[in-house]
Amino acid sequence: MIVIGASASNGVDEKLASLLNVELIKVHHKIFPDGESYVRIPKSLKGADVVIVQSTYPPQDKHLIDALITVDAAYNAGANRVILAIPYLAYARQDRMFISGEGVSIKVVLKAIKASGVYGLIVVDLHKEESLKFFNGKCVNVTAIPELAEYIKSIISPDKSMVLAPDIGALERAKMFALEAGISEWSYLRKTRDKVTGEITFEPVEIDAHGKTVIIVDDIISTGGTVVKGSKIMYEQGAREVYAVCTHPLLVGNALDKLFKAGVKDVVATDSIPSRVSKVSVAKAIARGIESLW
Numbered sequence: 001m002i003v004i005g006a007s008a009s010n011g012v013d014e015k016l017a018s019l020l021n022v023e024l025i026k027v028h029h030k031i032f033p034d035g036e037s038y039v040r041i042p043k044s045l046k047g048a049d050v051v052i053v054q055s056t057y058p059p060q061d062k063h064l065i066d067a068l069i070t071v072d073a074a075y076n077a078g079a080n081r082v083i084l085a086i087p088y089l090a091y092a093r094q095d096r097m098f099i100s101g102e103g104v105s106i107k108v109v110l111k112a113i114k115a116s117g118v119y120g121l122i123v124v125d126l127h128k129e130e131s132l133k134f135f136n137g138k139c140v141n142v143t144a145i146p147e148l149a150e151y152i153k154s155i156i157s158p159d160k161s162m163v164l165a166p167d168i169g170a171l172e173r174a175k176m177f178a179l180e181a182g183i184s185e186w187s188y189l190r191k192t193r194d195k196v197t198g199e200i201t202f203e204p205v206e207i208d209a210h211g212k213t214v215i216i217v218d219d220i221i222s223t224g225g226t227v228v229k230g231s232k233i234m235y236e237q238g239a240r241e242v243y244a245v246c247t248h249p250l251l252v253g254n255a256l257d258k259l260f261k262a263g264v265k266d267v268v269a270t271d272s273i274p275s276r277v278s279k280v281s282v283a284k285a286i287a288r289g290i291e292s293l294w
Contacts, residue, residue, distance in 0.1 A: 001290075002045060006054035006070045007037070008063040010274050012087050013053040015283035020290070027070055037062065039069040046078030051290060053085050057250070057273040060090035064109065071116040081119035083293060085286045087272035088248045092127040093220070099196075110134040122289035124272055124282045125173075125219045125247040142289040144247050144270045145173065147280040149180035151268055152215060152245060158182040161213040164234065166226045167191040170218055177217045177245065189230055202229060210238030220248040221267070224255035228262040241265045247282070249275040 001022045005013030007029040017024035028040040052074060054067040067084060074082045091105035106127075111134060113121060120138035129141045158181055165174035165188035178186040187207050194201075214234045216227050221244060231242045242264050249269035256277070259267055267277040 002048045002050050004041065004050055004052045004070065004074060006052055007039070007066045008055045008057065009053040010055055010057075010087070010271055012055070012085075012271055012281060012283050012286070015271075015281050016051070016053060016085070016286055019283055019287050027073070029066065037066050037069060039066060039073050041070075041073045041077040044078055045074055047080050048078070049081045049083075049294075050074050050079040051083045051085055051286075053087070053286070055087040055272055056090040057088050057248075064090065064112075068112065068116045071118055075117060082117070083120045083122060083290060084113060084116075084118045085122040085289065087124050087270070087282045087286070089123045089126060092131060095128050095131045104134075106131045107134040111136075120293040122286055122293065124270075124285055127219055138293055140289045140292050142285040142292075143176070144272075144280065144282045144285045145177050146180050147282075147284055148217075148245055148247070148268060148270065149177050151280050152177075152243065153181050155266075156213050156215070156243070159184075160211070160240075161215060162186060162207075162209065164188065164207070164214050164216045164230060166216060166218050166230050173219065174217045177215070181215075183215075189233065191226065202233065207234070207237055209234050211240050212238075213241050213243065214239045215243045215245055216264075217245045219246060220250055221246045221255065221259075221269070222250045223252050224258045227264065228258050231259070231262040231264050235263055243268065245269070248272050249277050251275060251277070 003017040003024045005026045030038045056063040091109045094105035126141045132139050161183050162185040163174045163178040165171045171188045174186045216230050227244045244264050244267045269277045270282045271278040
C-alpha cells in the first residue's frame, strides 16, 4: 500500500503513512496562471493499492477538483486500486431539498467522486451518514469521536461533566462522545432554523448544568452561532465552564472570537481542516476505514 498526499492533505497523509508503516508520496501540484490545477504523481504506482488523502476545506471547489484529478493521476501512474480518503467532505449539509427547486449538493459531489473510478471512499464524520446512499459503491463513514473523547478526558473531570448536543439530530453523536469519555450525562437543545434566513431559535429546555463542565459536541462548527447560543444558555443554567468539541473546525470569519466571547473555555477539533484548535488527528479513524474497505 502507498499513501498519496494530495494538495489539501494537511499533514493527515504523513500521520496515516506513519501509522500504517507504508510509503508516502506527495503529489506535484501547481496552479496555472488561469487558475486551473496541475497534478502529477512523481513515481510509478504500478500494481500498488493506493490511499489518496485529500480534504475539501475552503476553497472547496478547488480541492474537490484536485481530488478528482489526483485519482486519475494515480491510475495513470499504474495504481491497481485507489481509495480516496476525505477528512472533511464539503457540501454535505445540503443533503436534501429544503425548498422546492434546490440542488442536492452532496448527491452531486458523491456521484462525481464515484465517476472518477475510485475503488472506495472514506469520509470522516459526515454530516448525515445516510447521504452515502448517493455514492453507490464501497464507502465508509468513520468517526473521530474516540480520539476527541480521549483528549477531553485528559483535561476535564468526567464525573463533574455533561455532554450537550446542539439539537436532537446530534444527540446520538453526543451520546457516543459521552460514553467514550466516561461521562454519564448527555442531553440536547431543541433548536429550529429558519430555512430562508438561517436564523436559529431555541425552545426553552430545563437542563441541570449547575456547577458542571458542559461539553457541546457537534460535527462542524462553521459560523459558531449555534455553539454561542448554547454556551449562553448553559451559563444561564449554572454551568461552571463550557467547552466546544467538533470534528470539522470551519470557523468562518471571526467565529472563534465569538465563541471565546460567549464564555467557551476552549475549542477542541481535529486536523480535518487546518486550524489552531486542531488538537487531535483523524489519521487513526481513516486507518480504521481502510481496514474495513479492503
